[in-house]
Amino acid sequence: MRHRLSERVIAVTGPDGAPLADTDVVVEQTRHELGIGNIGFDFVAVANGEESNADSLFGGARPELAETLTDRFFDLFNVTTLPFYWRSFEPEEGQPHTERLVGTARWIRAHGADVKGHPLAWHTMAPKWLLGRDPEEVERILRARITRDAAGFRGLVDTWDAINEVVIMPVFTAEDNAITPLAQRLGRVGIVRLAFETARAANPDAFLLLNDFNMSEKYAQLIEECLEAGVKIDAIGLQSHMHQGYWGEERTHEVLERFSRFGLPLHFTETTLVSGHLMPPEIVDLNDYQVPQWPSTPEGEERQADEIRRHYTTLASHPAVEAITYWASPTTAPGWAPQSASPAPTAP
Numbered sequence: 001m002r003h004r005l006s007e008r009v010i011a012v013t014g015p016d017g018a019p020l021a022d023t024d025v026v027v028e029q030t031r032h033e034l035g036i037g038n039i040g041f042d043f044v045a046v047a048n049g050e051e052s053n054a055d056s057l058f059g060g061a062r063p064e065l066a067e068t069l070t071d072r073f074f075d076l077f078n079v080t081t082l083p084f085y086w087r088s089f090e091p092e093e094g095q096p097h098t099e100r101l102v103g104t105a106r107w108i109r110a111h112g113a114d115v116k117g118h119p120l121a122w123h124t125m126a127p128k129w130l131l132g133r134d135p136e137e138v139e140r141i142l143r144a145r146i147t148r149d150a151a152g153f154r155g156l157v158d159t160w161d162a163i164n165e166v167v168i169m170p171v172f173t174a175e176d177n178a179i180t181p182l183a184q185r186l187g188r189v190g191i192v193r194l195a196f197e198t199a200r201a202a203n204p205d206a207f208l209l210l211n212d213f214n215m216s217e218k219y220a221q222l223i224e225e226c227l228e229a230g231v232k233i234d235a236i237g238l239q240s241h242m243h244q245g246y247w248g249e250e251r252t253h254e255v256l257e258r259f260s261r262f263g264l265p266l267h268f269t270e271t272t273l274v275s276g277h278l279m280p281p282e283i284v285d286l287n288d289y290q291v292p293q294w295p296s297t298p299e300g301e302e303r304q305a306d307e308i309r310r311h312y313t314t315l316a317s318h319p320a321v322e323a324i325t326y327w328a329s330p331t332t333a334p335g336w337a338p339q340s341a342s343p344a345p346t347a348p
Contacts, residue, residue: 001316001317003319004033004034004316010027012025031078031112032078034316034321034322034323034324035078035079035114035267035322035323035324035325036076036077036078036079036323036324037077037078037079037080037081037116037323037324037325037326038073038076038077038079038080038081038325038326038327038328039080039081039082039083039325039326039327039328039329040080040081040082040104040108040115041053041082041083041329042062042063042065042066042329043066043070043080043104043107043108044082044083044100044101044104045063045066046063046066046067046070046107047103047104047106047107047108048100048103048104050063051063070111074111074112074113077113078112078113078114079113079114079115079116079323079325080108080113080114080115080116081115081116081117081118081269081325082101082104082105082108082115082116082117082118082157083118084101084117084118084119084120084149085118085119085122085125086122086125086126086127086145087125087126087127087128088125089101089149090127090145091127092129093127093129096148096149098149098152101153102152102153102156105153105156105157106156109156114159115156115157115159116157116159116160116161116325117149117153117157117159117160117161118160118161118164118211118269119160119161119162119163119164119211120145120146120149120150120160120161120162120163120195120199121142121146121162121163121164121179121191121194121195122163122164122165122179123165123169123172123177123179123180123183124164124165124172124174124175124177126177126178126179127178130177130178130179131176131177131178132178133178135178135181135182135185138178138179138181138182139182139186139194142179142182142194143194143198146162146195146198146199146202147198147199147201147202148202150198150199150202150203150206151202151203153203154202154203154205154206158203158205158206158207159206159207159208159209160199160206160207160208160209161209161211161237161269162192162195162196162199162208162209162210163191163192163195163196163210163211164211164212165211165212165213165214166183166188166191166192166210166212166222167188167212167214167218167219167222168214169183169188169191170183170184170187170188174285174287179191188222188225189222189225189226189229189231192210192222192226192231193226193229193231195208196208196210196231196232196233197231200232207234207235208232208233208234208235209233209234209235209236209237209267209269210222210223210226210233210236210237211237211238211239211269211270212237212238212239213239213241213270215238215239215255215258217258219259220258220259220261223236223259223262224262227262233264234264234265235264235265235266235267235322235323236259236262236264236265236266236267237267237269238255238259238266238267238268238269239268239269239270239271240252240255240268240270240271240272240311241270241271241272241286241327242271242272242273242274242307242311243272243274243278243279243286243289244278244279244280244281244283245278245281246273246307246310246311247311249310249314252311252314252315253314253318256314256315256318256320256321259320260318260320264320265320265321265322265323266318266320266321266322267321267322267323267324267325268315268321268323268324268325269323269325270325270327271311271324271325271326271327272326272327272328273304273307273308273311274294274300274304275296275297275300275301275303275304276294276295276296276297276300277294277300312324
């Protein structure tokens with residue numbers, strides 16, 4: 001962990017500038033340089049003074065509980081991810097929920113945390129009103145969406161998952177959407193270029209991630225092709241939804257080595273470890289596992305706590321890791337993970 005430490009010499013002086021001798025001094029760390037994050041979906045209602053999230057697709061339906069957890073949340077987390085899923089952010093064309101998320105971003109920053117937006121482009125959760133339009137029109141509308149939000153939130157949200165899950169995007173078949181045909185027309189590198197260059201033009205100060213659940217060489221190859229094509233990627237986003245069990249140190253190290261070779265910062269953007277029973281290993285798409293209840297258990301929480309400690313220690317020990325974001329609502333059981341809003345299929 002030496003790369004997480006540094007030495008500083010601090011001079012403690014009085015009003016006249018002279019060093020204070022024989023004086024007790026208390027030094028307290030208030031913030032990590034390492035990003036320690038979580039999703040803040042439940043705080044949309046709290047930040048905007050709403051009584052419920054029930055009528056929203058942003059997730060979370062217990063703002064009264066979220067409010068009671070506010071202080072504890074921001075004592076631990078210094079980065080909060082907000083949901084910009086296009087389908088829920090702009091359920092009707094031309095009527096985005098901009099003011100709600102502006103209010104939420106301001107509220108989060110007032111609590112001392114940075115804000116990240118997720119995502120600017122993604123095939124899943126694309127708006128239904130885009131269906132039936134030709135790819136050229138979809139490209140124009142997508143560019144306009146990215147420009148509007150990257151520019152409109154500048155100064156409040158400057159870190160973005162510019163595009164999400166591109167490896168599967170051109171071959172995605174789980175539901176009809178208007179982005180997959182565009183990805184097929186432009187190619188993977190082409191649609192990554194579209195997202196990154198459009199967002200950067202709208203906000204030159206933006207810090208932009210390429211984010212994926214696919215931890216195989218396919219994702220590494222996509223990154224390499226994008227970099228060779230001149231796409232400026234600020235950080236590599238790596239998802240670690242471990243609903244089927246903890247990766248373990250060996251696999252985690254392998255993933256870290258696979259993606260650190262590009263010399264870019266690594267952000268573990270979506271991390272989950274469940275405290276209920278593990279998802280069956282034969283499930284390919286995590287969203288296919290829909291059960292009436294997924295209760296947490298004391299034994300599961302003990303296992304989960306141990307695995308979280310091990311996973312975070314492994315990640316923090318690697319100098320390429322700049323941020324780790326947990327992916328679970330603070331107002332629900334520890335075994336919960338958002339089924340409607342992300343995670344993605346497991347890596348093939």
